[in-house]
Amino acid sequence: xxxxxxxxxxxxxxxxxxxxxxxxxxxxxxxxxxxxxxxxxxxxxxxxxxxxxxxxxxxxxxxxxxxxxxxxxxxxxxxxxxxxxxxxxxxxxxxxxxxxxxxxxxxxxxxxxxxxxxxxxxxxxxxxxxxxxxxxxxxxxxxxxxxxxxxxxxxxxxxxxxxxxxxxxxxxxxxxxxxxxxxxxxxxxxxxxxxxxxxxxxxxxxxxxxxxxxxxxxxxxxxxxxxxxxxxxxxxxxxxxxxxxxxxxxxxxxxxxxxxxxxxxxxxxxxxxxxxxxxxxxxxxx
Amino acid sequence: xxxxxxxxxxxxxxxxxxxxxxxxxxxxxxxxxxxxxxxxxxxxxxxxxxxxxxxxxxxxxxxxxxxxxxxxxxxxxxxxxxxxxxxxxxxxxxxxxxxxxxxxxxxxxxxxxxxxxxxxxxxxxxxxxxxxxxxxxxxxxxxxxxxxxxxxxxxxxxxxxxxxxxxxxxxxxxxxxxxxxxxxxxxxxxxxxxxxxxxxxxxxxxxxxxxxxxxxxxxxxxxxxxxxxxxxxxx
Ligand SMILES: Nc1ncnc2c1ncn2[C@@H]1O[C@H](COP(=O)(O)OP(=O)(O)O)[C@@H](O)[C@H]1O
Ligand SMILES: [Mg+2]
Numbered sequence: 166x167x168x169x170x171x172x173x174x175x176x177x178x179x180x181x182x183x184x185x186x187x188x189x190x191x192x193x194x195x196x197x198x199x200x201x202x203x204x205x206x207x208x209x210x211x212x213x214x215x216x217x218x219x220x221x222x223x224x225x226x227x228x229x230x231x232x233x234x235x236x237x238x239x240x241x242x243x244x245x246x247x248x249x250x251x252x253x254x255x256x257x258x259x260x261x262x263x264x265x266x267x268x269x270x271x272x273x274x275x276x277x278x279x280x281x282x283x284x285x286x287x288x289x290x291x292x293x294x295x296x297x298x299x300x301x302x303x304x305x306x307x308x309x310x311x312x313x314x315x316x317x318x319x320x321x322x323x324x325x326x327x328x329x330x331x332x333x334x335x336x337x338x339x340x341x342x343x344x345x346x347x348x349x350x351x352x353x354x355x356x357x358x359x360x361x362x363x364x365x366x367x368x369x370x371x372x373x374x375x376x377x378x379x380x381x382x383x384x385x386x387x388x389x390x391x392x393x394x395x396x397x398x399x400x401x402x403x404x405x406x407x408x409x410x411x412x413x414x415x416x417x418x419x420x421x422x423x424x425x426x427x428x429x430x431x432x433x434x435x436x437x438x439x440x441x442x443x444x445x446x447x448x449x450x451x
Numbered sequence: 452x453x454x455x456x457x458x459x460x461x462x463x464x465x466x467x468x469x470x471x472x473x474x475x476x477x478x479x480x481x482x483x484x485x486x487x488x489x490x491x492x493x494x495x496x497x498x499x500x501x502x503x504x505x506x507x508x509x510x511x512x513x514x515x516x517x518x519x520x521x522x523x524x525x526x527x528x529x530x531x532x533x534x535x536x537x538x539x540x541x542x543x544x545x546x547x548x549x550x551x552x553x554x555x556x557x558x559x560x561x562x563x564x565x566x567x568x569x570x571x572x573x574x575x576x577x578x579x580x581x582x583x584x585x586x587x588x589x590x591x592x593x594x595x596x597x598x599x600x601x602x603x604x605x606x607x608x609x610x611x612x613x614x615x616x617x618x619x620x621x622x623x624x625x626x627x628x629x630x631x632x633x634x635x636x637x638x639x640x641x642x643x644x645x646x647x648x649x650x651x652x653x654x655x656x657x658x659x660x661x662x663x664x665x666x667x668x669x670x671x672x673x674x675x676x677x678x679x680x681x682x683x684x685x686x
Binding site: 349 | 499500501525526527531532534539540541542547550551554599603
């Protein structure tokens with residue numbers, strides 16, 4: 166049981182890690198604290214849900230479609246809402262406060278729209294429910310596939326950030342935005358691309374989540390909070406850190422829910438978070 | 452090849468640079484001397500649009516009016532700026548910083564040859580390509596900053612007090628390296644408070660005080676100018 170709980174935790178943590186990656190990119194590079202982040206994830210989940218349940222298409226096709234849509238939506242959102250905030254912000258703290266206020270409003274707006282269109286019931290579909298035997302743990306095939314996709318996207322992104330010109334540029338903006346022009350980087354367009362990329366990952370995370378777990382129109386807030394905890398644990402802008410922290414939170418939740426009580430998982434997450442804030446405020450891996 | 456005419460930089464109400472004009476010839480090395488707060492950094496930042504220039508004034512480069520080019524477009528034209536305080540990416544490796552220097556399209560074709568040349572000029576960096584720049588000494592970080600600028604294959608190199616805060620031996624080494632850069636035929640505009648070393652490097656210089664140019668001449672004349680000795684050597 167010890168081992169199968171670990172596997173369940175890793176599967177759960179894989180999705181958390183994926184979702185947190187997008188937030189750490191938006192916050193670390195675009196410097197926007199996006200409280201409506203989880204709503205992009207839920208939008209991605211609803212999109213795939215619609216494709217699967219009303220058109221009978223494969224969730225995998227949904228995943229492929231949702232990535233560019235998530236990018237485009239966030240890219241537009243940046244241009245319409247955040248670009249003016251960036252322009253008028255006199256310093257980084259100002260932008261942070263403004264973006265928190267604006268995205269808090271966007272969160273409620275999005276949740277209202279989702280509820281209007283989809284109601285407040287659980288949405289979901291069943292896909293690849295056949296259990297597979299993974300090192301002694303019996304887990305639905307869909308969940309295992311979800312973990313694989315999360316690892317692939319996360320690993321691919323990490324590699325791209327390390328190796329490609331584009332990734333090195335984004336890391337430079339995360340490190341010292343004020344020096345970016347010295348090496349020919351337009352920091353505003355880099356920020357916009359980073360915000361779009363984060364949105365693409367958020368939507369991909371929603372698509373993956375929908376493959377094995379029902380969700381509601383108002384789940385986004387919890388997702389944002391969980392992703393935020395992971396981002397801070399991993400260190401803002403640190404992709405590897407977010408991956409590790411995401412898996413950790415998944416495993417802790419799995420054990421708490423198995424050994425103590427499923428109702429305590431959120432409490433456990435926040436206890437870890439408090440610990441990190443108090444003792445390692447720059448992240449576990451700083 | 453480079454000419455700035457009547458440029459001014461203002462921070463709020465404070466006029467840090469007041470109608471300054473200067474030029475740099477092809478392959479020429481020019482120094483700007485001035486005390487702390489004279490406006491030297493503002494001048495370089497105004498040239499590369501890192502600090503917004505006040506309206507009026509113009510910047511011409513290789514026969515082209517570049518007054519409206521944004522800061523991120525400057526290095527693409529062949530003007531590399533090593534700012535005061537180095538401006539390196541401290542959480543990234545030496546390798547990454549050099550790679551960023553090679554960002555401009557003009558430099559991309561010959562990136563590997565360029566890197567080899569630059570590392571040959573800075574052998575210490577070659578041994579430390581994987582080191583995170585923030586963990587290096589001030590002198591080494593300054594080397595990274597200059598090496599990064601050279602990666603962009605510039606025609607004009609702007610250096611803002613490269614010797615600031617370095618140990619005397621390191622300063623000596625750095626000026627030796629700069630001489631080699633100069634001898635490749637690159638045009639250089641350097642801001643310094645190290646009068647002696649920089650007048651040895653440069654062919655010509657300007658003296659700036661309270662945001663205005665108060666003197667100019669060739670290096671020998673400036674070296675023997677009593678006003679300069681008075682202003683910088685404290686006698
Ligand atoms: N970002 C800034 N905001 C306000 N004042 C500034 C700023 N940068 C420089 N100054 C002021 O402008 C003047 C010129 O500064 P600077 O160009 O840095 O001089 P230097 O490089 O010759 O030491 C100084 O009085 C300085 O205090
Ligand atoms: Mg200065």
